[in-house]
Amino acid sequence: MARSTHVRRPATLASLAAELGVSRTTVSNAYNRPDQLSPELRRRVLETARRLGYPGPDPVARSLRTRKAGAVGLLLTENLSYAFRDPAALGFLEGLALACEGAGQGLHLVPVNPEREDVAAVHRAGVDGFVVYSVPDDDPHLAAVLSRPVPTVVADQPHVEGVDRVGIDDRAAITALAKRLIALGHRRVGVLCMRLTRDRNDGFVSTDRAETATFHVQRARLAGLTDAFSAVGVDWGRVPVVERFDHSISSGASAAAQLLDADPHVTALICTSDILALGALAEARRRGLRVPQDLTVTGFDGIADADRAGLTTVRQPVLEKGRAAGKLLLASVDPTRPREITLNTELVPGATAAPPRTAEERWFGP
Amino acid sequence: MARSTHVRRPATLASLAAELGVSRTTVSNAYNRPDQLSPELRRRVLETARRLGYPGPDPVARSLRTRKAGAVGLLLTENLSYAFRDPAALGFLEGLALACEGAGQGLHLVPVNPEREDVAAVHRAGVDGFVVYSVPDDDPHLAAVLSRPVPTVVADQPHVEGVDRVGIDDRAAITALAKRLIALGHRRVGVLCMRLTRDRNDGFVSTDRAETATFHVQRARLAGLTDAFSAVGVDWGRVPVVERFDHSISSGASAAAQLLDADPHVTALICTSDILALGALAEARRRGLRVPQDLTVTGFDGIADADRAGLTTVRQPVLEKGRAAGKLLLASVDPTRPREITLNTELVPGATAAPPRTAEERWFGP
DNA sequence: AATTGGTTCTGAACCGTTACGGTCAGTCCA
């Protein structure tokens, strides 16, 4: 027996086998297939393992051999901290985590520095698959993920041909909301949206920029608004759209300010997220504008704070979306699984939408 | 951006080397040490890799060889939904994520089924270290983590001898709060606390149970209250303490109801978390009790909602705590690092604490 | 006596990569 505690070389399966005078296979079986060896021997193996401080089979070595990492990677191009601050992202994360937990899979948050284009972290992640959430279509990290030979599911954001996807029908959902505003009489509206591309562009958005946005969800929502308002004769080219790179309440407020300064006559602010809408509400309050009497404000997502604020919005099942993404990914072995899941949304009437204030601002039908 | 379904795994570093007629080392160097080969050869290697669809070195094999996984494991025994819903936990998570991101490390959420005692997931996680947050001292998952030969940092919750730790001085912090209430004249108080052990026990807490709680933080906070009130002659054995397993606002409300039903004469409800306190506020409102005139309510943590509610509480730097835990773990190679970090807390006066209502309820000093 | 079946354990082949210690030809310099 080796008494040399000098080199505290951690015990391995092989050293344990040597100590016991059995084969490595047997030790492996003691851990993984108890039925393959006698209870007595197994007891001895585990006993000796304890004595030698062997912590059990090394997870990485096992992963290499079995080609299973037991974890799902999650790619978010935003700062990781973003995911913990944005309620919609958080709901998604929770749903995804629940799905992973249910399947006994870990959830590996891939570290991404949005500043640098360092894709190495994607290549370094030992995972069995990726979920990609909220990244632009042309994100290099996304390309790195797709180059990896593992299944991938995209949630909402990047729009990639041939990749499994879960999401909602953003375009139709916001069109429904827009139609409601149209029915109320709104024709002169403004729009606040989240960032459209990887580059910061805080300010007004040209039609061209809106149509070529690489954040697919935002593009779809703007398109949905175009659909609805164009259908009733509004010249969409003249509708002011203000973009903000940072997604925060204060961003929403400043965007609303910028828009209202430029066009004080808009009767409604349509926001592509609840967070922005909450900011718009704050700015309206600051200006002494009553909502909805003086100004209609709408959001998108259906987060808890929007509910508390009575916001008129579209509710989407964020938690369910995360869960669906996880399940879809974990079912990748099944060829009969759906390749795309579109979840339902729900219009939330709320209390921040009303007909335009003055008669002249109200549109009279034919 | 069309993509064919990729489930093939043909190319390896070795096959690539064979194709090129160079050694595996050279291919490896092409990826990892560009300076070790001529630019021309490197170009050819990468070119051929692209042609063969070689996605670059396999992360798992690399991890095995380098003994680095590039990820930090996070163990939370609570339901995941707890972690994603509780603002304090969320702040911690965000801080930890920031630290990991800053170091280019992934964050691996270990899946834990609180129902079963399945520790396998801990053994399966390919990580370079663990952060353990908010688990009871006797949690089997914790034991599994400690058996792994990787550095571990504990945040707040499990109290383990000899393991690196970051936290606050819960006992002293709540003692300071208690002294404030004592100064206001409160002597007849009730306490609402979070779960004390792994077993559900919704209801009153015996002194013994309080002292043997395996959730160390709760134990410390109760002890801090004992310190303060015993010092002024209050018989702590008679102070009602109500425990709730689930940590939610409605739990806080029901706990407050239970306590007030049993002892309507308490002048203050001291809660060991803001969430519980917010529930207590709700219950007080439901009963028509004015806070703080009719009832004093205090919390702990300093979450945003508490701030909005004007709650009298103790603020702790949750984000900083997460960040510190991450940094401590990632600095494990440095023998001169601190082994324990205690962060500062701050008493938040708030507006939910006032002297007891009636003269008879107020205590007159000597 | 031969066959069958079951249990228990073993040997050797991988899994895909990187660390380490070379070799070898060419260059520099006194």
Add this chain to the structure above:
DNA sequence: TGGACTGACCGTAACGGTTCAGAACCAATT
């Protein structure tokens, strides 16, 4: 002209497991 140095590349040995096709043994059946 010879020795030291350099740049470019290679061979081998891990890294720590899992897996599969048997081997050895024994009891029961034909």
